[in-house]
Amino acid sequence: MAVYKKSYKGFSGALTPAWSRFLVLPRYSFARLFQSKFLFIFYALCFFPVVGGAGFIYAVNNLGFLQSFGINIGDAVKINNNYFLAFLQFQGALCYLLTALVGPSLVAPDLANGALPLYFCRPFNRVEYVGGKMSVLFILLSAITWIPGVLLFLIQSSLAGWTWMADHWWIATGLVLGSVAWILILSLIALACSAWVRWRIAAGALVLGVFFLGSAFGSAINGVLKTEFGTRFDLARLMAVIWGDLLRSDTDLGASAWDAWSTLLAVSILCVWLLDKKIRAYEVVKG
Amino acid sequence: MNPVIELAGLSVRFGQRDILKNLNCKLGGKTIGLLGPNGAGKSTLINTLLGFYEPVAGTARIFGNDIRRQANAIRQVVGYMPENDALIANMNAVSYVRMMAEISGLPAEAALERAHESLFYVGLGEARYRMLGSYSLGMKQMAKLAQAIVHGPRLLILDEPTNGLDPAARLRMIKMISEMRDSGEMHIVLCSHLLRDVEETCQEVIILKQGEMVHYSNLEEERKANKRFVEVETVGNDGGFAEAVEALGAECAPAGAGRWKMVFPEGVEMRALYRIAAERDLQLRRLNYRRDSLEDIFLKAMESDRIDRMKAAGAMHKNGHGKA
Numbered sequence: 381m382a383v384y385k386k387s388y389k390g391f392s393g394a395l396t397p398a399w400s401r402f403l404v405l406p407r408y409s410f411a412r413l414f415q416s417k418f419l420f421i422f423y424a425l426c427f428f429p430v431v432g433g434a435g436f437i438y439a440v441n442n443l444g445f446l447q448s449f450g451i452n453i454g455d456a457v458k459i460n461n462n463y464f465l466a467f468l469q470f471q472g473a474l475c476y477l478l479t480a481l482v483g484p485s486l487v488a489p490d491l492a493n494g495a496l497p498l499y500f501c502r503p504f505n506r507v508e509y510v511g512g513k514m515s516v517l518f519i520l521l522s523a524i525t526w527i528p529g530v531l532l533f534l535i536q537s538s539l540a541g542w543t544w545m546a547d548h549w550w551i552a553t554g555l556v557l558g559s560v561a562w563i564l565i566l567s568l569i570a571l572a573c574s575a576w577v578r579w580r581i582a583a584g585a586l587v588l589g590v591f592f593l594g595s596a597f598g599s600a601i602n603g604v605l606k607t608e609f610g611t612r613f614d615l616a617r618l619m620a621v622i623w624g625d626l627l628r629s630d631t632d633l634g635a636s637a638w639d640a641w642s643t644l645l646a647v648s649i650l651c652v653w654l655l656d657k658k659i660r661a662y663e664v665v666k667g
Numbered sequence: 668m669n670p671v672i673e674l675a676g677l678s679v680r681f682g683q684r685d686i687l688k689n690l691n692c693k694l695g696g697k698t699i700g701l702l703g704p705n706g707a708g709k710s711t712l713i714n715t716l717l718g719f720y721e722p723v724a725g726t727a728r729i730f731g732n733d734i735r736r737q738a739n740a741i742r743q744v745v746g747y748m749p750e751n752d753a754l755i756a757n758m759n760a761v762s763y764v765r766m767m768a769e770i771s772g773l774p775a776e777a778a779l780e781r782a783h784e785s786l787f788y789v790g791l792g793e794a795r796y797r798m799l800g801s802y803s804l805g806m807k808q809m810a811k812l813a814q815a816i817v818h819g820p821r822l823l824i825l826d827e828p829t830n831g832l833d834p835a836a837r838l839r840m841i842k843m844i845s846e847m848r849d850s851g852e853m854h855i856v857l858c859s860h861l862l863r864d865v866e867e868t869c870q871e872v873i874i875l876k877q878g879e880m881v882h883y884s885n886l887e888e889e890r891k892a893n894k895r896f897v898e899v900e901t902v903g904n905d906g907g908f909a910e911a912v913e914a915l916g917a918e919c920a921p922a923g924a925g926r927w928k929m930v931f932p933e934g935v936e937m938r939a940l941y942r943i944a945a946e947r948d949l950q951l952r953r954l955n956y957r958r959d960s961l962e963d964i965f966l967k968a969m970e971s972d973r974i975d976r977m978k979a980a981g982a983m984h985k986n987g988h989g990k991a
Contacts, residue, residue: 495753
């Protein structure tokens with residue numbers, strides 16, 4: 381029907397499958413997010429370490445290439461689990477900053493503008509809404525963590541030989557698992573904070589604060605009580621413990637992998653509870 | 668006729684407060700008005716029908732779908748325009764309406780086409796690429812209406828649609844509601860505290876007070892029924908006119924200066940009145956069918972509810988139960 385016909389007419393066409401509708405949210409979110417030049421440039425910069433990492437793997441596997449520049453590293457540098465751990469830690473830090481920038485703008489505007497009833501009066505539930513919003517972060521962060529991590533692993537495998545790949549497959553598994561765990565915890569914290577405070581800027585500050593204040597609080601407990609229990613409040617360190625465990629690094633960070641997994645699981649449950657309380661069409665004031 | 672909305676003992680409670688109390692009715696009109704003073708439970712009823720609130724007892728059905736078990740099926744066929752601002756300020760109207768259409772299940776291309784159509788339909792065609800945050804209150808109302816109709820719902824729920832509209836915009840909104848009703852493609856539930864809006868558009872009305880349904884009125888039928896009550900203005904010698912009319916079985920009362928009020932019984936045709944006037948060479952200058960306005964109905968409902976409560980309180984007092 382042409383737009384000049386100003387009479388009401390119903391819709392009788394075919395509908396999209398219900399399961400696919402949560403993907404509408406990331407599409408519109410990306411369109412809005414990348415209107416910001418700052419975010420666009422920052423996100424582009426997040427890929428530089430990947431390019432650098434690929435070049436480094438090539439160079440290490442082609443010592444003749446380095447020697448042509450007069451560099452002789454001998455056996456000092458190897459592409460092993462520690463290399464991928466360093467990659468994961470660096471990209472993980474970028475993820476954290478990116479989440480603080482992007483996360484709050486996903487949910488807070490809907491809550492601040494009272495738009496949730498319009499989503500939920502449609503065949504679209506709260507799980508789909510949260511899933512749709514989380515998928516924005518999942519796609520963005522995956523593209524700078526486990527996807528390039530696995531690519532680097534494959535590059536190394538192709539250069540070092542497939543026996544290397546067979547001996548080190550657990551590195552790829554660790555990269556994927558460690559990245560996904562970090563992305564999930566960051567996404568949940570970002571969504572829960574922005575749902576709670578509803579103000580984008582304050583939510584961004586809160587996301588940063590959860591990690592910084594948690595770290596400071598944990599260090600204070602450790603210092604005062606001469607214990608390592610405070611490490612459980614330092615979410616970034618707990619994640620580093622998990623990465624270290626998955627990538628078989630023997631660095632002692634003051635907590636066991638079990639402690640780290642259980643604490644992060646508890647934080648995730650808390651975030652889900654907060655989202656359950658706040659992501660509703662209307663809040664009910666009981667009395 | 669299958670009911671559009673069926674309330675079956677529907678009760679909603681927030682904490683210790685009963686918000687809706689045992690609502691029962693079947694509504695099948697093309698346009699259903701929801702009336703009541705502030706705090707009567709109108710918006711709660713709408714939100715419960717949309718599945719936002721869980722009933723503590725009873726249930727409701729929309730097009731036969733139970734709100735407890737078939738919420739998704741209901742939401743697929745319902746469009747909702749909320750009372751409060753519900754717009755995402757940093758989106759333009761086309762993107763916003765299109766996104767809502769896609770969430771309702773329309774494919775992307777159809778959603779874009781329908782978004783343009785809806786925005787033109789509500790009169791925002793020229794402003795459709797502007798950010799919603801820059802819209803006036805009236806434009807925001809229209810944008811909310813556009814998102815409510817974009818997916819072609821079978822039932823449109825409008826919560827105070829004329830709030831904040833200037834007289835011209837209000838008339839446009841009422842005209843659109845009437846047009847949509849007459850299109851035959853959708854039923855409309857109109858929740859408003861403006862009796863005139865409801866009267867102009869609705870066929871059925873329920874009146875809520877303190878969570879209870881105090882009155883149901885089929886305005887269409889009442890309009891037809893009350894056509895027997897007429898006001899007449901005559902010029903000429905009206906001697907014996909009243910007696911002749913009363914001989915038909917009608918009640919007739921003078922209202923001064925050639926004006927009469929008459930109530931005709933069933934079976935008496937208005938032609939008889941013309942005949943009596945012609946026999947007496949009496950000119951009929953004006954003949955109005957009078958009916959109760961919605962305001963009369965609303966006030967009666969409020970008043971009768973108040974009297975019922977007073978009677979109940981009196982009875983309790985007599986029985987010695989009313990003492991604190």
